[in-house]
Amino acid sequence: xxxALTLAILxxxxxxxxxxxxxxxxxxxLSGHASTVSHGTLYPAIKRMEAAGxxxxxxxxxxxxxxxHMLGLTEAGEIALLERLRAPADVFITDENRWFxxxxxxxxxxxxxxxxxxxxxxxxxxxxxxxxxxxxxxPLTAEEVDDPFRRGVLRIARATSTAEIxxxxxxxxxxxxx
Numbered sequence: 001x002x003x004a005l006t007l008a009i010l011x012x013x014x015x016x017x018x019x020x021x022x023x024x025x026x027x028x029x030l031s032g033h034a035s036t037v038s039h040g041t042l043y044p045a046i047k048r049m050e051a052a053g054x055x056x057x058x059x060x061x062x063x064x065x066x067x068x069h070m071l072g073l074t075e076a077g078e079i080a081l082l083e084r085l086r087a088p089a090d091v092f093i094t095d096e097n098r099w100f101x102x103x104x105x106x107x108x109x110x111x112x113x114x115x116x117x118x119x120x121x122x123x124x125x126x127x128x129x130x131x132x133x134x135x136x137x138x139p140l141t142a143e144e145v146d147d148p149f150r151r152g153v154l155r156i157a158r159a160t161s162t163a164e165i166x167x168x169x170x171x172x173x174x175x176x177x178x
Contacts, residue, residue: 003089004098005037005045010073010081011105013055017072020046030104031097046071054080085109085118093121116175123168126161 008027012018018026020043027037049055054077059067073081085106092098099122109115131139132153142154 003091004031004101005041006049007081007084007092007098007105008101009042009045009049010054010077010084011101011108013071013073014078014081014105014108017070019068019070021068023071030101049077052076081105082109086111086114088118088121093118093125112175112178116172119168119172119175123165123172126165126168132157 005027008030009023012023012026023046024037024039024042027042031037046055046057050057053074056072056074058070058072060070061067085102086109088102092102102118106115106118109118129139131141133140133145133150135144140154142151142158145151145154
């Protein structure tokens with residue numbers, strides 16, 4: 001989750017400066033049930049990113065005695081976000097949870113041709129024959145599986161992929177018509 005966490009931090013802070021708690025809540029909502037973000041994961045990531053010059057931290061008076069820290073992006077953080085969006089690692093294309101995080105911030109790239117290039121990579125990936133279950137190296141379809149639960153996995157995955165391919169095709173058309 002580390003690179004996905006980094007992208008989520010950069011993406012949310014690009015939208016607006018946030019307190020650590022607010023950032024954690026937004027990341028948890030985006031990640032959903034797939035992975036939780038603990039204090040022990042988030043705050044060390046923030047410190048590493050701050051040390052790398054990607055984030056700023058400003059202390060503000062808190063409701064209690066301890067100050068709260070407002071986090072924001074530096075120019076280097078903005079550049080890092082755009083680089084990650086423009087040329088995401090393959091795992092962001094192939095892993096659905098990471099794909100959704102990438103997709104959530106792709107609008108910040110702001111370049112229709114670059115956005116389209118990322119969407120084409122996902123479309124190419126989804127267009128390759130694959131399955132959760134194989135006969136040797138041959139992917140099995142839902143119709144070839146006797147187990148009703150595995151058949152369910154395959155049918156649900158096919159419906160999801162079909163809907164996503166339709167959306168990708170439509171959005172690519174919109175981006176290239178600009």
